[in-house]
Amino acid sequence: MTADEMLASDFATLPDLIRAHARDRGAKPAIVFGARMVDYAELDRAMDRIAFSLQQSDVQQGDAVAILGPTSLDYALVFLGALRAGCVAAPLAPSATPEQLAAMVADCAAPILFHDAAHDIDVPVRKVAIEQLEDWLHDGAPRQVTVGPDDPFNIIYSSGTTGTPKGIVQPHSMRWVHIGRAPAGFAEAVTMVATPLYSNTTLVSFLPTLGWGGTVVLLAKFEAREYLVQAEKHRGSVTMLVPVQYQRIMADPEFDRFDLSGFMLKTCTSAPFSAALKADVLARWPGLLVEYYGMTEGGGTTILVCNAHPDKLHTVGKPIDGQDIRLIDDDGREVAQGEIGEVVGRSGAMMTGYHGRTDATAAATWFDPAGNRFIRHGDIGRFDEDGFLTLLDRKKDLIISGGFNVYPSDLEAVLIEHPGVSDCAVVGIPSEQWGETPVGFYVGSGDPAEILAWCNARLGKTQRLADLRRVDELPRNAIGKVLKRELRALYP
Structure with a gap:
């Protein structure tokens, strides 16, 4: 053939x-x-x-x-x-x-x-x-x-x-x-x-x-300038980058002098991709920009064609045709449209299981009432009225402070708006008074006390940061995910 x-x-x-x-x-x-x-x-x-x-x-x-x-x-x-x-x-x-x-x-x-x-x-x-x-x-x-x-x-x-x-x-x-x-x-x-x-x-x-x-x-x-040099040299037409790579490429002061007109498709996955960064890529880098949300384990995948939906850049798009994504509560029951739940997905692209780990495989699996097998994504999200999925956070990163659910992504979205902050992350730290309390880490030039006050003035009472620390850089793995466990270890 x-x-x-x-x-x-x-x-x-x-x-x-x-x-x-x-x-x-x-x-x-x-x-x-x-x-x-x-x-x-x-x-x-x-x-x-x-x-x-x-x-x-x-x-x-x-x-x-x-x-x-x-x-x-x-x-x-x-x-x-x-x-x-x-x-x-x-x-x-x-x-x-x-x-x-x-x-x-x-x-x-x-x-x-x-x-x-x-x-x-x-x-x-x-x-x-x-x-x-x-x-x-x-x-x-x-x-x-x-x-x-x-x-x-x-x-x-x-x-x-x-x-x-x-x-x-x-x-x-x-x-x-x-x-x-x-x-x-x-x-x-x-x-x-x-x-x-x-x-x-x-x-x-x-x-x-x-x-x-x-x-x-x-x-x-990866080095942003070298990427641009090679993309122009080879007339790159397709790429898969993670958000921190897009951030560094778009921040290169010489970005606009490179000829990237050969690109037909740019994709992104693996970590939160801010709406502001998506908009910047759309405005300055030719070709389609597509965000995929899914897991290495498989399950369901969503797709957001950013060029076609500039009003949905805060979401990760809609499930790919033929893929079944649902949201469930802590008791494993599906939640109603518009309500918050844990993401589970089913498709033709699913792992067989964790090698030699039947316990871990079972913990990552959910079955619907008809007996269909789904993979638990470990993320918390909500579908809007148009069927677009907004991710709120990793379930394990959810902060429960004084009995209230606090989503670090909500706090990070406010923190990154400060002109003195170029990168940030929020984690939950044990608290005798509240059980857990949110603490922020940021990269930037601003004064921690001033930024903390500015941020908390814009957050709800149950969301406010207990502390804010400046760091030289956020710890990330090779594909750009922030290692929040390392940030927690930095905090006394």
Whole structure:
């Protein structure tokens, strides 16, 4: 079958699609990384070599292949080559501690670990240095494998607030949905990738681009000016960025001199995206701006086409067609339209479960009265009269102060309006008087006492901040989410 025929079918695997693209458009650039480029024919051959070498190393179909290190071309090749062998890619976050990383390798039972020189962790499995990948490779044709929709594609680890790794098992069917929902024109896309390859945020644009036969431009790390330089150089047309990256790009004093007219689609996910920032991107950066809300675990996804709904920028949009998103109360009952509840979602793109964690899988699952399985998103939200979802906060971040529910996002929305504040976050701190009380942290030049008074004058009595601290920067993970547990630890 041709790639077009596969894409029109009920199911195809990414390795098979890449093989078809190699036949149909072999000389087309597939992945660009700095001065290196591989076309589809070269990518197909590299995947074969890696798959064959894994099989020669007694790595079996269905085994996990752990990958640890920063974004690189060889990292991407190992990930894709593991899939060609029928293995399960297990990308690990370099920001985790050595103990956490060892626990992840043990949890997924990977018989092999590919790592860069800076992350040579002590684990009792075969290790291959990514920088020496060529020395490990063998030439040969890999055994063909048959992969079904329910077979695991990858395991992504999310440590959560406790630091205990949870492996999110995503099947091939979930990735097929991601490929299938890519918009028309993705076959000619030049996708700028500036988030790490171990993040699902990255994979939901990286994998569909290759599935459709487009070109991926990988950046080793994100820096706003370098992103703009590379986007102009390669005539970038698609990108997935997180809000803090948009913020830094739009704040670059030279932004308006770069030619970004090639962009047809810019997307965002993973963290709160303020209405003001969306409006700035709409005004100054050509192309569609689309916000997606969803989870690595899957469940339901909402979409907001910002260009079409400039009056709804405070929301995360409406559920994608065919996806079921509902709101439930603490007793697991659906709430009425307009009321606040926890978000649960159901779709064709859902994790199989947390690897080896039936308890955690059960805790993340909700069943409706008809017995349909939903994923609990852990967010609190409300649907407006037009069906657009407004997120209020993470359920675990909700502050209950004196018996009143206080949503940190409401306080953050006021705090960021002060001209002396460029970034901020609000967390709940234990209080003998109130049980919990809100405390703010901000980045900026303003005086803490003056900003605190200004902010509290604009908040309701039960919302007022108990304290405000200035910090040099907010702690964030690699995809821009504020690590609120670290902020709580900073407060005496």
